[in-house]
Every structure is written in C-alpha cells, then in structure tokens.
Amino acid sequence: MGARVVSGLRARMEASLDRAGIALPWWVPVAASAFGVVLALVAVVQRGTLVLPAVAGLLAIVTALGWTVTGIIAPPWLKALTVLVAVAILLAEPVVPDFAPVVLVVLAAETAAVARPAIAFTVGAASVATLSVAAARVGLVGFPVYVAAVLLGLAAGFMLRWYVRALDAERAARDAGRDQAVLAERQRIAREVHDVVAHSLSITLLHLTGTRHALQQDRDVEEALEGLAEAERVGRTAMADIRRTVGLLAEAPAGTRPLPGAGDIPALVERTRAAGLVVHYEQEGDPAAVADLAGLGLYRIAQESLANIARHGGGAPARMRLDVGPAGARLVVRNRLPAGGPVGTGGSGLKGMAARAGQLGAELTAGPAGADWVVEVGVPAGGAA
Numbered sequence: 001m002g003a004r005v006v007s008g009l010r011a012r013m014e015a016s017l018d019r020a021g022i023a024l025p026w027w028v029p030v031a032a033s034a035f036g037v038v039l040a041l042v043a044v045v046q047r048g049t050l051v052l053p054a055v056a057g058l059l060a061i062v063t064a065l066g067w068t069v070t071g072i073i074a075p076p077w078l079k080a081l082t083v084l085v086a087v088a089i090l091l092a093e094p095v096v097p098d099f100a101p102v103v104l105v106v107l108a109a110e111t112a113a114v115a116r117p118a119i120a121f122t123v124g125a126a127s128v129a130t131l132s133v134a135a136a137r138v139g140l141v142g143f144p145v146y147v148a149a150v151l152l153g154l155a156a157g158f159m160l161r162w163y164v165r166a167l168d169a170e171r172a173a174r175d176a177g178r179d180q181a182v183l184a185e186r187q188r189i190a191r192e193v194h195d196v197v198a199h200s201l202s203i204t205l206l207h208l209t210g211t212r213h214a215l216q217q218d219r220d221v222e223e224a225l226e227g228l229a230e231a232e233r234v235g236r237t238a239m240a241d242i243r244r245t246v247g248l249l250a251e252a253p254a255g256t257r258p259l260p261g262a263g264d265i266p267a268l269v270e271r272t273r274a275a276g277l278v279v280h281y282e283q284e285g286d287p288a289a290v291a292d293l294a295g296l297g298l299y300r301i302a303q304e305s306l307a308n309i310a311r312h313g314g315g316a317p318a319r320m321r322l323d324v325g326p327a328g329a330r331l332v333v334r335n336r337l338p339a340g341g342p343v344g345t346g347g348s349g350l351k352g353m354a355a356r357a358g359q360l361g362a363e364l365t366a367g368p369a370g371a372d373w374v375v376e377v378g379v380p381a382g383g384a385a
Helices: 002-020 027-046 051-070 076-090 100-114 117-137 143-218 221-249 262-274 292-312 348-360
Strands: 279-284 318-325 328-336 363-369 372-380
Touching (some): 027 076, 051 076, 076 117, 262 292, 348 363
C-alpha cells in the first residue's frame, strides 16, 4: 500500500515537472523544496512564537505546499518573490546563528537550475540586496559569508543546469547512433539477401534453360532430370543462406554454419559452371589469409558479378582472378560485353558491391573496359591480413 502511494506521488511529480518544462530528475526539486521548507521552519522557530515570523515562514513554504497539494509548480518568479519577502521579514529580527539567509542560498540554486538566466541573476542580485539591507539596518552577523553562499548556490544551480543539458545531448547522440547502427545492419542484411537471391535465381534459371534445351532439342530426359535436381539443390542452398542471414535479426543465431569467405569462391565458380556458364578461374596466394569480413565481402562481390554475367552476359565466357598477397587481396571479374553495348547500371547490384567495398576500405571499379565489362576490387592489407 505504501509503495503504491509513493509510486503515485512520484508519477504526479514527474508529470508536473514535464508540464513545467523542468528537465531534472524528480527527486532533485523535491529534495531542494524539502530542504528549503526545513530551513524556513527552523528560522521561524529561532524567533519564537511571534505572529510576523510565522507569517513569513508560511510565505516561504507556500509554493512548496501548493506543489504538494495541487501538483502544480509555481512559476520561478512567484516562488522567488514569496521567499524574498519572507526572508526580508525574518531578517528584521536577526539571530545568531541565523538560518534565514540560508533559505536564499537554496532559492538561488533552484532558480539558476530551472529558470531563465535573466531571472536567476535577478534573484541573486535581490538576495544580495536583501542581505545588504539587513546588515546595514539591523546588523546582520556574517554578511560576507551569506553573500558568498548565495553566489555559490547560484553557481551550483547553473552547473546543474549545464550538466543536465549535456546529459540530454549525450542521450540524444547515443539514440541517434543506435538508430544509425540499426539502419546500417538492416542495409547490410538487405544486401546479403539480395546477393543470395540474385545469384541463386540466376544459377537456377541457367539450369532450367539447360533442362528446356535438353528436352526440346536432345530429348535427353536424364540430362533434364539432372538439371532439375541441380536447380533444386541450388534453391535449397539459397533458402538456407537466406534463413541464416535473416536470422541475424533475431536474438539467437539461426544456425552454426559459418558465412562464406574468400576460400569459398572456387566452389562458387564450380556451381556456376555446373549451371552452364563458362568461367575461367585463376587464384594466387592463400585465401585463408583473408580476414573473415573481407572474405565475405569478396565472396559476395564475386557472387553478384557472376549473377550479373548470367543475366546480362549473353552466355559469353567469363574470367575471374583472385590474388592474395602481403599488400592485400584483389579480385578481378571480366566478361565480354553483349552485342548491344554496356548493360544498365540502375539496379541495386552495383550499389551493393560499392557499399561492401566501402565497408572494407577497398577500392572498387565496375564498368566497360574496351570490349569487356570489368569488376575489380582491391582490399588493403588491413582487411586481408
């Protein structure tokens, strides 16, 4: 029951702070208000049971009571006015030691933390003026110490204000960074899915085309069945790759099979050859020396290049070469341009390859070179060591 009451009060206080535009944890203004109320009551008790000090004490705590009862925070200038009047009344009869000036210290800190700087400086000046009048008229003891305390409270309030703003800016930057990271991860996964689907569909279509030719021209049912079986195998492999890639979005991994790397490029070429596309492959160096991330990028670029050749190459032979050395890794894919000239570059395949190269810090060029279309990517030693 008590916990429910406390939770309800906290929720009401937080809501009132939001309405007032005060970006502070709820316990900060609560503690400051409670401290100010205690100081005001002690100052009243120090002066006995006179009516005037009691009225002054009520003025000092009226805004805090109003917040507790109604849930509405008084404007900073109104609270400052009531507290200044209350302290001025109390200082008409100073005591030693006197807690009334300490109320002004709390007021200066509160105002500097939540109000506009002009209001805060005005309240600080009014507090110093009140202490100055009390020191000159009734001989307030400890005037320099009280003035220094008011200035210190003003500085502490401004420091708290700056700290809260800096904390809000840091949180906003962290949220923006998290959103950018999520977007980058989604784009990466989208490229993975695109590469897998594009390549598998291209290889599957090559198998289906071969099957159709086998049935129409050669009447070779056995060869047609082999082509269909290979197309089915490619499709199942593609589905497994897609599940594994999309599984990166989930909390748990979709499987334990590792992602492909540079060492899997020869197998990729073999599958493409099996589908009917002529690919001449050369390799120099050890693909195992290529880092996992760089190897995945090179594999996907090779995969996308072969898929583009299957779609747009017109059946012309292709050449691929992978060089791995101390300076890094370089992949070159070359195929003869079709008779109609260069193919369009408006798809997402080239953009995806460029994005992968950018993630690896690599240089990628893709375009016509004489009678060939050439894709060349070089991963520096930092990505291939």
